[in-house]
Amino acid sequence: MAIFTTNCPHCSAQSISLTVHYATETNRRKKYLFCFCPRCFNPVTIELSSGLEIAEFKHDRNVDISQYSQTIILNIIPQPVEYCAPDYTPEPAASDYIEGEELKAQRRWRAAGFSYRIALENALKAFDPDGSGKLVGRINRLRDTGQIPSSLASFAHEVRLIGNDAAHESERPTEKDIHEISALCELVLQYLFTLPGILKERMNKAEQTEIDQ
Ligand SMILES: [Zn+2]
Numbered sequence: 001m002a003i004f005t006t007n008c009p010h011c012s013a014q015s016i017s018l019t020v021h022y023a024t025e026t027n028r029r030k031k032y033l034f035c036f037c038p039r040c041f042n043p044v045t046i047e048l049s050s051g052l053e054i055a056e057f058k059h060d061r062n063v064d065i066s067q068y069s070q071t072i073i074l075n076i077i078p079q080p081v082e083y084c085a086p087d088y089t090p091e092p093a094a095s096d097y098i099e100g101e102e103l104k105a106q107r108r109w110r111a112a113g114f115s116y117r118i119a120l121e122n123a124l125k126a127f128d129p130d131g132s133g134k135l136v137g138r139i140n141r142l143r144d145t146g147q148i149p150s151s152l153a154s155f156a157h158e159v160r161l162i163g164n165d166a167a168h169e170s171e172r173p174t175e176k177d178i179h180e181i182s183a184l185c186e187l188v189l190q191y192l193f194t195l196p197g198i199l200k201e202r203m204n205k206a207e208q209t210e211i212d213q
Contacts, residue, residue, distance in 0.1 A: 001019055001020060001021070001062070002019075002020040002023070002033075002062070002063045002064075002065055003017040003018060003019055003020060003062055003063070003064050003065070004017070004018045004020055004033055004035055004046055004064065004065045004066050005017050005018070005064055005066045005067070006018065006046070006066060006073070006076065007080070008037040008039065008040060008042070008044065009044060009076055009077075009078050009079060009080040009081060010037060010040050010042040010044070010078070010081060010105060011037060011039055011040035011042070011081075011102070011105035011106040011107070012080065012081070012083070012102045012105065012106070013037065013039045013040070013106050016037060016038065016039060017038065017064070018033075018035035018036065018037055018038070018044055018046075019035060019036050019038060020033045020034070020035050020065065021034050021035065021036060022034040023054055024054070025054050029049050030047060030048075030049060030074065031047075031048050031049070031050055031054060032045060032046070032047055032048075033045070033046040033048065033065065039106050039107060040105055040106060040107060044076065044077070044078075045076070045077040046073060046075075046076055046077075047073075047074045047075040047076075047077070048065075048071055048072060048073050048074055049071070049072045049074055050065070050068065050070050050071045050072070051070035052065070052068055052070060052071070081105070083098045083101040083102055083105075084098065085097040085098055085119075085189060086186055086189040086190045086193060086194045087193070087194045087197055087198070088193040088194050088196070088197030088198075089123070089189045089192075089193045089194070090123075090126055090193065092122050093119045093120075093122040093123040093126070093189065094119075096115050096116075096118045096119035096122055097115070097116065097119040097185060097186075097189060099115040099119075100112050100113075100115035100116040100119060100182065100185065101182065103115055104178050104179070104182055107175070109172060109173045109174065109175060109177070109178045110172050110173060112178050112181075112182070113162055113163050113165070113167075113173045113177065113178055113181055114163060114167050116159055116162075116163055116178075116181045116182060116185040117135075117159060117160060117162075117163020117164065117167065117181075118163075119185055119189070120135070120156060120159045120160065120163070120185060120188060121135055123188065123189055123192055123193070124138055124139065124142060124156070124192075126192070126193075127142055127147050127148070127192070128141065128142060128147075135160050136157070136160065139153050139156045139157060139160065140153065148191075148192070152188060152191055152192075155184045155187055155188055156184075156188055158180070158181070158184050159181050159184050159185050159188065162177050162178075162180070162181040163181065165177075
């Protein structure tokens, strides 16, 4: 089966060999490849211009169509997914969270779990910059000093525990674990940064309106 090496628009896997399941053409210049990503198993359609004959695409061998010099990609369907962190999440926690989302889409559960845990660790540093010791103690300290409510501390502990397993245990985290840790991590970031960010923005707008009046 032919392959086509490019980035997957679903899971952001870089330079991955998509497997070509079907090839067709609408006219002499435009050809369409119907492919699957071997990492996330999602379908990808590639529209291209190529001087190659369509029969060349149907070779029952690992010919990489992207390597032919006459091949030009015109369009990749769907458009690449843009992953983003909850609004107002500071760096580096935002990038760690986005990395977790990309790894989740690539079904790399252990690496994703580790990234979400690092995102949590860096997010909490924004509240406790001189915080030392283990993450468990830092979460509890923020809870005990009233900087985060106990319900949020419980969510943070769940992210920490799944992330710990991802980093150290021989047993790999499951897909369900990672979807759970992703949702909890998003919730923690929204509580810590998105909500205060929106409130601050509205207060600034209200103040500005008062000054203008
Ligand atoms: Zn993919």
